[in-house]
Amino acid sequence: MDQISPPARGRLLYLMRILESAGDEPLTSAQIEGLTGWSSNTIRKDISCLGGDAMGSAHGHGMGSCNGYAPAALASAIRKALELDRRRKFCVVGLGRLGSAYLNFRNFELGEFDLAAGFDTNVNRVEILNSPAPLYPAYKMAEVITRFGIEMALLCVPAEAAQTVAEKLVTAGIRGILNFAPVALKVPPAIAVRNVFVADELRSLAINMQSSI
Amino acid sequence: MDQISPPARGRLLYLMRILESAGDEPLTSAQIEGLTGWSSNTIRKDISCLGGDAMGSAHGHGMGSCNGYAPAALASAIRKALELDRRRKFCVVGLGRLGSAYLNFRNFELGEFDLAAGFDTNVNRVEILNSPAPLYPAYKMAEVITRFGIEMALLCVPAEAAQTVAEKLVTAGIRGILNFAPVALKVPPAIAVRNVFVADELRSLAINMQSSI
């Protein structure tokens, strides 16, 4: 396989999460089917997309037995294939309830990402909140983002401000935005955006619920 | 079209969000293409899946002109087609930073969903936090969920507790779980689960970013 398809990428990310909290015992594709609901065929196909060199190291216990995948080895093979084997810096923009909650996320929840800064227009919040990362007033965003080489932002500002702040982030050099404001952002196509819309997630849940009557 | 495909559902949900913050002017499929990046063909196809009767009412201004879709009418056609035209109750379980942030979401961010209750094992939090909805100690979950007819839960407990609490929610009669704990939940297939894994979203962002070099 040349490229890993978008659906497969999503499954592999989820699989990584399972593997990280799995033991050392090898997992067969049939067992993974039980944990995920995807067919074992799909799982094996996804894994075979990782590329031949990565596969060898993912097999069995010490040497190549063929019953199952070694969780740790498979996880790192996925990480390599998806080019996630590098730490990246992100910041939190907007330190209201949601933003300050994400300021205090534990490291194990954030994987290979490092929280490098937090921003808010309200200088009070910047001074009062305690945080594992330094906090700055919003007017310093461009400078700090450039200085620290921050690549991504969690956008946690109110809906009314989201578009304006997103544009500032883009000019500051941010390349990926995780948007929590319930607004469809308009940004240049080179900027990656992913939305976390709680209401939309609830709607998807509702749709899935009615199908399982 | 009989059934609306999963990808189309996702696009229609996002489209609803655009329509809600759009004016009264009709939007053409070409304009929507500019806002979303999806081809105008795809958009028209998605909309045609909504069913013939809904379509008539979604056209032009007052009567059927054929330049564009009337935002409000189209939004309600989507709502009807996806069977989202009913209010549903949800609760927040785990009132740490993240959970209490979601307790205080504004109504316009939640659409047709009503926050009916919050739960935490820590009785202190239950008494101290101020919230627009009543808060209860965790041992009352089953009783309150049944009494109020709560259908869904935002699961905001720590990772270690997530699986246990999820199982309690299932036996209490919850049918959909929006899981914020970075853990792959094991629940019966009849229960709908959607995960909000911030680290996975950041990983997806990182993958999208590298493709746009």
Add this chain to the structure above:
DNA sequence: TTTTGTGAAGCGCTTCACAGCT
């Protein structure tokens, strides 16, 4: 025998192209 890895078949989504309406 159990389980992986993979070409090939099958199928569902997207794209295309054009008829129909205003």
Add this chain to the structure above:
DNA sequence: AGCTGTGAAGCGCTTCACAAAA
């Protein structure tokens, strides 16, 4: 002319089925 609605073609993902390995 411009835009929508839609059958049909095209294509990508999933599923199947089986060879190969342990």
